[in-house]
Amino acid sequence: MGATQDIARFVVETDVEALPERLMHEGKRCLINYLAVSLYASRDPSLNILLDVFREEGGNASASVVGAAARTSMQNAALANGYLAHLDDYDDTHFPTIIHPSAPTFPAALAVAERIGADGRRALAASVIGMEITCRIGMAVHPAHYNEGWHITGTCGVFGAAAASGRLLGMDTDRMAQALGVAGAQASGLRVSFGSMTKPLHPGRSAQSGVLAALLASRGFTSTTEILEGRRGFTEVYSAESDLGRATDRLGDHWELYQNGLKPYACGVVNHPLIDAMARFRDSHGVTADMVESVRAMVHPLVLELVDRPNPRVGLEGKFSYQHSMAVGLVDGAAFPAQYTDERVVDPEIMRLRDLISATVDETQEEGSAEVTVVLNDGRELTEVVEHATGTPENPMSDDQLESKFRALAGRTLSEAQVERALARLWALEEVESVGELFSLFRAGG
C-alpha cells in the first residue's frame, strides 16, 4: 500500500471518539485563534473585492464568510475565509514546516459542515485530521520544497482541505484517495507573491480546491490514487528532496498539531521574546513606564536586521520596531493590533519609553529567546531571561491568553456580548448541534 492509500484510510477510518482529549482541545484552540484573526481581518477593504466577485458570479447561500452578512457557495466561502485567515499573518504556525495549518483547513471543513448541517464535534474532528494531513505532507517535502520557492501553506493545504471536506461528506477510502488526487492536481502558491494580496489568496484557493476535489470525487470523478508517491506525482515534482515516511510514520499515534503554535503578538516573531520580557516586568514586578531609567536587551542578530526602528511614525512601522513592541509590552502588557495603530505609535508615553530602549546582538540567543535588563529610577536592576517566546510549542499561549486575543481581535467586528457568547460556545463546541448556529453568532450586529 502506498502513502496516499495509507493517508486516505487514516482520514476515513479514524474514530472521532478515539481522538485524545488533549488533541481536541488543541483543535478548539486553533479554531478560536482562526476565528479571532479572521473576524479581525474581515474589516479589511480587500474582502470587498472577493465579495464583489461572488456577487458577480452568484452562488447558493450555503456557507458563511466570517464577518460578512450574506452566505455564499461552499467554494466561495472557503476561498474568502482562507484569505481572511492569513491576511494579517497572525494565524497559527506548525513549527517543523512553517505551514499555517488552520488557514486552508477550517475554511474548507466549516463550509462543508455548515452546508450539510454537521455538528461541532464532527466539524472539529474533520478539521484536526485535515490539519494533520497538511502538516504531515508538508514534512515529507520540507525544507527543499519551501526553499525552491513554494508557499507551503498553499501547496500542501489542498490535501488537508480535501481530507476534511471528504471526511465530512462520508467518503470511503478509495473515494478519499481520488479526492486527494484531484486536490493535488490543483496544488499551487509561490513565494514570489509575498507582499501582495495573492499571498493570503493561496490558502483561500487551497481551501476552495479541497472543497471542489471532495465535491467531484464524492460524485465519482476519477484521479490517480497515487498522487503523493506516483511517478511524476506531488512529492517528485514539487520537491527536489522528499521523505514520504514522514507523512505516514506513527500516523494516528503521534499528532503534529502539538507542534503548532498560536501567535500572541501582531508583529514579526523576532519581537516576541522581547515583548514577553517586558510583560513580565509589568505583571510580575509591577514596573510601570514612569519607573524606567533604561532598558537593555540582548538579542538574536535578526532583531537588529529586521526590526531596529526607534521612531516609527505609522502603525505598520510599529510592527517592525522592537523599541515600540517592547514599549507597548510594558505599558499595555499586550501587542494586539490596537498596539500598532497610527495613534498608538505617536502616544507621548510610548514615545518617551521607546527612547530608553536599546538592544545588543548576543550570538548565544536564538530566534525565540532574549535577555532583557531594566534599570529603574530607584537604582534597582531587574533581568528577565526568556528561553522560548510565548506561542512556541515549548511555551504555548495559555487558554486565558488566547481568550484575550479573541476578545481583542473579534471585538473589531462583534459586540462585547457577542464576543463572550461566541467564546462560551467555542469552548463547548461538542454541544453545538450545527456549525450554522456557530456562524450565526458571528454575524456583525447579529
Place this chain on the structure above:
Amino acid sequence: MGATQDIARFVVETDVEALPERLMHEGKRCLINYLAVSLYASRDPSLNILLDVFREEGGNASASVVGAAARTSMQNAALANGYLAHLDDYDDTHFPTIIHPSAPTFPAALAVAERIGADGRRALAASVIGMEITCRIGMAVHPAHYNEGWHITGTCGVFGAAAASGRLLGMDTDRMAQALGVAGAQASGLRVSFGSMTKPLHPGRSAQSGVLAALLASRGFTSTTEILEGRRGFTEVYSAESDLGRATDRLGDHWELYQNGLKPYACGVVNHPLIDAMARFRDSHGVTADMVESVRAMVHPLVLELVDRPNPRVGLEGKFSYQHSMAVGLVDGAAFPAQYTDERVVDPEIMRLRDLISATVDETQEEGSAEVTVVLNDGRELTEVVEHATGTPENPMSDDQLESKFRALAGRTLSEAQVERALARLWALEEVESVGELFSLFRAGG
C-alpha cells in the same frame, strides 16, 4: 522592463484591426475545432458530475456550457468547457510545446465575452492573443518543464486564460500584469493524473483560474508584477531550465498559432500518416476493400510499440490499433469517433481488411511520416509516401476537412440544420454581434 510587463503590454495594446487576416482565420479554425470536440464530448456522462456540482453550488446564469441546457457562472462555464475541450484528446496541439492552446483559452474568453456581450471579433482576438501567451510561456519552460512531470497545458494555460479574460474586461497594462500574477499563483496540473478525468480537468481549472484572476485583478486585487521573471517566480520554480526570451522574442511579429495543428483523426498521432496513405488510395486511386490483396506499411518504431493490435474487440481498442485505423481509412476515408465504435471494430468488411495489413519498422521514418504499399487483386502495386501527416503544421487540415470534422462531431449533439447554421456563423464570426448568440446555436434541440 521585465517579461511580465512586456507580455502584459502586448496583451493590452495589440490592435484588433492590425491582426493579420491569416491569423484571425487560423483562430477561427481553432474555434471551430474546439467547438467540434466539445460538442462531441458534451454527451459524455462525466459532464454530469461537473453540472451536478454546479447545481449544488449555484451561480448566476452568465455563461454557457457547450452542449448543456442551462447557463451558469463564468468560472463554472470555464471549468466545464475546458474539461470538455480536452476530454477526448481530440483538440489542437502546438507542436513546439505539445500544449493544447484552445482548451484553457476559449472557455475563459468565451465565458467572459458572453457575460459582457462582446462581439465575435473581440472574443476571437482576445482568444488568439491568449493562446499566443500560453504557447510563448510554454516555450520558455519547455521541454524541462514537461519532463519534470507538469502537464504543460494546465500550468501554462492559466496565463492565456487570464490574458484573454483581462483583455475583454478592458484592463490597463498594470492590471494585466497583476492578473498574470494571480493566475500564475494558481498554475497546476501533473502528468500523474493522465489516464483519469483529472487530466482534462487541468485545462478546465486553468480556464477557471484565469477568469478568477481577471475578475480579481480588474477590481484592484494585487499580486506580483513579475510572476514570470521574479525570484521564486513561475519560470524559476516550475522548470529547471528556462529561457524567457522565447516568450517575448518578436512578440506581435511572429505568431505561434501557425505552429498549432488540428487533429484530423480520433486516435493517437502515430496512426495518422497511415490513415492518410489509406485515404489517398481510396480518394486518388479508387481503391476499395474488395480490391485489396495485402497492405504493407513502413513505419516509425512507435507504431509497433504503441498501436500494434490486430484484433481490437471494442471501440477504445480500435484507437490503439494501426490495423483498424488503416482499414477505416480505406473504407470510410475517415477516422472520426464513428469509426471507433464497438460496432465498427467488429464489422466483417473491416475485420477482413485488417487481416491483410502489416507493418515493418523503418528507422528512416519520423513520427509524422510513413510509406504504405497496397497489393491489389489484379496484381498492381501502389505506394503512397506520407512525409507529414495531416494536422501537422507542415500539412494542416484543409478548411473542408475541418468542416467534415465539425459535422461528424457536432452531429452527436446537434441536428443537421443546426450544424450547418453553426458552421456558417462561425466562418462569419466577425458579423456575430454577441457571443451569446453563438452559444444559442449550440443548445441541443434548440
